[in-house]
Amino acid sequence: MNARDTAAAAPEYDSAAEGYNFAYLDEQTKRMIRRALLKAVAVPGYQVPFAAREMPLPFGWGTGGIQVTASIIGRDDTLKVIDQGSDETTNAVNIRRFFARTAGVKTTRRTVEASIVQTRHRIPETPLTDKQILVYQVPNPEPLFRLEPRVAESRKLHALADYGLISVKLYEDIVHHGSIATTYDYPVIVNNRYLASPSPIPKYDNPKMHMNAALQLFGAGRERRIHAIPPYTPVRSLDFDDHPFEVQSWDHACALCGSTNSFLDEMIVDDSGKRMFVCSDSDYCHERRTEQAGANEAGEQA
């Protein structure tokens, strides 16, 4: 657990995919997606429609992120793919392997080594740099969809910056529950203009989006939209003066690395319901333990 899977993959399933273009998509499609990406970067937080293709993975399983990654990846890139913070979840393994086969690029599990990180549901704990791009897989790019499912209508609300609906929703949470009852996919205002969905990351990760050095790209394949947060862009999580935004906290430290400032997964470890908390970011946890082991050894030698 949270240790790297070092076993070599069976070669028969890892042969380069033949008969396909570099990174699967044809160059026309990549150009179309890059145009959408440029527009998205130019208008931070605005959802740009694009003609998402059917991909060899199902809609809802990261096709938006895959298309964005396929459009920006080059032969010199190093790709890291995480799902729930981990490189070893089945879908992350599958997507990483997809790019290894169709693009032949280097892949890594270390955040610091990656030039592109494709993610589902987390932002890595290790701060990103201006040499990195974070690609999010987005199930529904529309932060208003639960309040207004009609795209035609929600586009109008965005055009008018009419975000009263969502404020009322958060206010009703406070009336019903005493606090805002949104814990993930917590809506943000990007660059003081567009209301945007950060994808279903826990609100714990929201502050990392603010003034991040890395370019953040969001791809929603099924809903056919792309949005972006350029480097060093202000991102504000919605709140009220008397109910300021706050993130989750734990009474526990990571059982493996002892970290007290990372997002923890809770696990049930036996039949009597015994719990254990460990870092959701497997690379962060692993790096910390390697450091600790190194420090211990150094201590013993001294």
Next chain:
Amino acid sequence: MYVAVKGGERAIEASWRLLDKERRGDPRFAELGVAQIREQLRLAVARVMTEGSVYDEELAALAIKQAAGDLVEAIFLLRAYRTTLPRFGYTEPLKTEAIHAERRISATFKDVPGGQLLGPTYDYTQRLLDFALLADGDTARGDAMAQAVPSTEHAASTTQAAAEPMPRVVALLNKEGLIEQESIAPDAPEPGDLSREPLAFPASRATRLQNLARGDEGFLLAMGYATQRGYAHSHPFAGEIRFGSVAVEMELDELGEAVEIGDIDITECQMINQFAGSGEAPPSFTQGYGLAFGHCERKAMAMALVDRALRAEELGETLRSPTQDVEFMLSHSDNVEASGFVQHLKLPHYVDFQSELELVRKLRAKHAAAATADQGSDAPSVNAASNSRAAASPADDTLASTPQAAQEQAA
């Protein structure tokens, strides 16, 4: 310990191997050939081609074999292949009135020019299981049937079709001006291409029909059925249903004219619906249209019903059902999208679930504290404190208390 959730590459490979084995089934029986599927499961092939939106019987049959008969999975396989194909250009509109019909029926007139042609259909069978088909290798019987049927009846129908023109029933109605005519306006924009542009609203009828043609047969069937049961202003008659092969023509730059590049089998349905008329237009009939690759009457008819329901707004009818709601219908018709998103719930969500756990525990703690406060001095203070603590973190009692202890358990 957590191999099941963070299983990594070896578990996935093992899963692939199992899948191959399960698909093959018991090796004592001969492996199913793609040609067999193509010839003997032609209706499945037709559905996969239609919703996979590429006309290729062999690839559709391959997809059905690879998907072990799961047609929605086969449709997905075909679509994912199709999306990598280059787009050479657009053909001329199909001339379906020049169809080489194997079947053509109209429910509106007892007889129509070109005649009623029953063709191959399950419509007039009694749905009794044919136990003769249970017997293996009944080739003798099959050959006998193949000889008995086509030589006489096929020939008869083909000569009839060739000899007698088969004008559309709606064209006949038009002689009296009884039905709206669907001709292309001179200033009409080129139809969009849904496989190249994202769906946007409001959607033109051309875009809607493209969406419905690729749409899930089950979805369209249920929605079409709903329109018949009052969930839309719809009183349809099956004006005409045709199945047969039609020539595909394409203008080639080098030749400067349209040439035939092949034939495809299609099913076409034109529904005739009442229309009460409006201030400007007198009462007349209106149309709903359905088209599918291969032999797919259920799909073509359901599509025609839904197409007509979605025209409510342009015809000035009251919108009162989901079946008339263009955005609702078009956003949910595609089974590749729907299947993917419904099933993505199988992916791990433990980060989000952890966030919700934390919230619910916090809210429950608040709730318990509030309840205790309401009880006021009645409750002994010691009990109240322990109650609220238990509610705050029910797992605390059993928590691994130190990192070290937890590590030992993990090992």
